[in-house]
Amino acid sequence: MKRLLALLLGLASLCATPTALADLPQPPEIAARSWLLLDVTTGQVLAAKDPDSAIEPASLTKLMSAYLVFQALKDGKLTLTQTLPVSERAWRTGMTGASRSFLPLGSQVSVDDLLKGEIVQSGNDATVVLAEGVAGSLEQFVAMMNRQAQVFGLKATQFKNPEGLPAPGHTSSARDLGVIATRLMQDHPDYLRYSVMREFSFNKIKQPNRNLLLYRDPSVDGLKTGFTDAAGYCMITTAKRSFPNGERRLLSVVLGAASSESRANESQKLLNWGYSAFDAVKLFESGQALATPPVWKGVAATAQLGSQGAVIVAVPKGEGGKLKTDIARTDPLVAPLAKGQAVGTIKVSSPAGPVIELPLVVLEPVEQAGLLGRAWDALRLWIQ
Secondary structure, three states, X not given: OHHHHHHHOOOOOXXXXXXXXXXXXXXXXXXXXXXXXEEOOOOEEEEEEOOOOOEOOHHHHHHHHXXXXXXXXXXXXXXXXXXXXXXXXXXXXXXXXXXXXXXXXXXXXXXXXXXXXXXXXXXXXXXXXXXXXXXXXXXXXXXXXXXXXXXXOOOOOEOOOOOOOOOXXXXXXXXXXXXXXXXXXXXXXXXXXXXXXXXXXXXXXXXXXXXXXXXXXXXXXXXXXXXXXXXXXXXXXXXXXXXXXXXXXXXXXXXXXXXXHHHXXXXXXXXXXXXXXXXXXXXXXXXXXXXXXEEEOEOOOEOOEEOOOOEEEEEEOOOHHHOEEEEEEOOOEEOOEOOOOEEEEEEEEEOOEEEEEEEEEEOOOEOEOOHHHHHHHHHHHHHO
């Protein structure tokens, strides 16, 4: 999972390789202000338009809010059965005319129901109750959101509230939202069991999930919709489909579409294109040694080097046989070597240009040799 995040945060992606763009499959025309299609399985951006433009994220903001709630659950600071009070501030936020879960003022609501309200109904009131429950106040929760954005390395994101109502300076981008969505799925996969729900009833009011693709495409299991007048209709969608060589998960980010129907149609176009235009090719298994170079001053004569996980890349359909792998090491390798220690790079390229670059790491640790062995290797290194 760490390897995928490293790729996502900027090691290499297909759309970031200018020399290769002319040779890549051309994406369909997408009627949206900005958009991005990410292969979550490989960590590669397959195509994008204006992915770094700052936009108002509307209720897509709730992805970061949910991330912090799930982190609190993971850390034992909250439980799903625990109840939280509906404050006047949360109740008033739900009375703005925007999305709400119709939480009665002063009532106690379980964290589980509040998560369903936030994720399925996009309830602003449920989101504020959760924020206050995690951080004690809305202001402290927003500060947590912005600190987490810095940890993720986001460039265009600044949060002013947890629910996504319009506020000066409340911005994000397609690329940043893709990072948040991917980290949410990877770090807190339980989110998907909420985002795949088609409806949720609370206070005797049943509301449908606004993600129309949940009703049309059985491979879709999330993630979130959003709308404000300034942002337009926005949608982050993820799907997982099975292929002979394994499962592939894609994620689309569509921002600034003209209607709820349009954002669903454009998201579907991106997902279908990504699955049909690209193959996922597994180059190496997890733990497979790609090189066994000599080690100096170690108890072992050689080191096993490879990737931390399986190496899977997305390439234009039918182009998998044209891939080339090059390994660069920081020789000489001198013990001690720790498991997972980066000692070079693995570069995968195609005739069109670079595909991905990831760390070459030590697969098994190599302890330092005794005094005599180290002295002998030091002499040999000096002679070389």
